[in-house]
Amino acid sequence: MARQSTIRTEAAAVVTTRHLSLGRSRVRAAWLFLAPMLLVLLLVAGWPLARTIYFGFTDADLSDLSSYEFIGFANYLEYDEGEWYGLLADPDWWNAARNTLYFAVISVSIETTLGLIIALALNASFPGRSILRAAVLIPWAIPTVVSAKMWGWMLHDQFGVLNDMLLGLGIIAQPVAWTADPDLAMAAVIMVDVWKTTPFMALLILAGLQMLPSDCYEAARVDGVHPVKVFFRITLPLIRPAIMVAVIFRLLDALRIFDLIYVLTSNSADTMSMSVYARQQLVDFQAVGYGSAASTLLFMVIAVLTVIYIVAGRVNLGEGGR
Incomplete structure (x- = not known):
């Protein structure tokens, strides 16, 4: 009986390990498929947003965007x-x-x-x-x-x-x-x-x-x-x-x-x-x-x-x- 119990425990451990391994592989596959979309989203939305936030701390002018100075929170208050x-x-x-x-x-x-x-x-x-x-x-x-x-x-x-x-x-x-x-x-x-x-x-x-x-x-x-x-x-x-x-x-x-x-x-x-x-x-x-x-x-x-x-x-x- 003790041997059977040990076998069942080992089998359960093997099944659990396989499920965890399968779960991790699925997560990796999901991130692999999502990576191109996330990259495009980062370039299309993330970069303009970051640049807008940065410009909010400068005195940039539309007539010459290459020349500006960092002024901190002066635009806010x-x-x-x-x-x-x-x-x-x-x-x-x-x-x-x-x-x-x-x-x-x-x-x-x-x-x-x-x-x-x-x-x-x-x-x-x-x-x-x-x-x-x-x-x-x-x-x-x-x-x-x-x-x-x-x-x-x-x-x-x-x-x-x-x-x-x-x-x-x-x-x-x-x-x-x-x-x-x-x-x-x-x-x-x-x-x-x-x-x-x-x-x-x-x-x-x-x-x-x-x-x-x-x-x-x-x-x-x-x-x-x-x-x-x-x-x-x-x-x-x-x-x-x-x-x-x-x-x-x-x-x-x-x-x-x-x-x-x-x-x-x-x-x-x-x-x-x-x-x-x-x-x-x-x-x-x-x-x-x-x-x-x-x-x-x-x-x-x-x-x-x-x-x-x-x-x-x-x-x-x-x-x-x-």
Whole structure:
């Protein structure tokens, strides 16, 4: 008996060693396949990011990028002769930060709500569902610059179709300059962004809905549970990971919004985002060092807010949620 026990122990040890060896070989193979992609990613994204961060500590100018000096944190914050200078002391930067956060919170909230409603509707069985699913994705498929230019014409105060419709219905008495009015410009930008990006949210949430197990709903139907309770107690908790991932992706896009705002309102202070501010410093004012500092700060803001959101939502992307 003792000999048999020893043999079993040795056999188990051999099997364990083989499994560990197989696991290590698979890990090495995985890294081998990932190495080209990681190298390309490092060259395409890592090097420009590192160079931008470095330029943020210099006084580089667009007219002559070969001649610059290292100035430390002066682009971010500097005290000189009783005055504070730099990004963190610039009211225009803080205005752009407020605009960006306001835009991100409002637009993502509306898009998540509408995306959930649309996803629930598209998840139901009805004739022509496939055609409707494809049609819903059209706004998202249109390039942002194209859709922004299209909406810019539609929102025009003199010959825009939206003003014409509202005038015909008697809702407004005179044409409205949607993108030029300080009180309406941000609302117009958010409206266009919601129109374009809600299909993206609906698509991700719909994917989560289609993966839900049917036995839970059959049990609820047998027990006579009200559909509203089924939604809040079964559907919503089960699709929470999908919603959280969709919100994270959309939040990353919203925080770095540039093209939509720039095409619709250019450098207007009422809608200027952090990306538009960085572009203004880099291109219009040719201050590469200062603009790079603004881009670096934008990157840090997005990274910090994303980490906070993930931790607060307790989302484990590797295991599908907790």
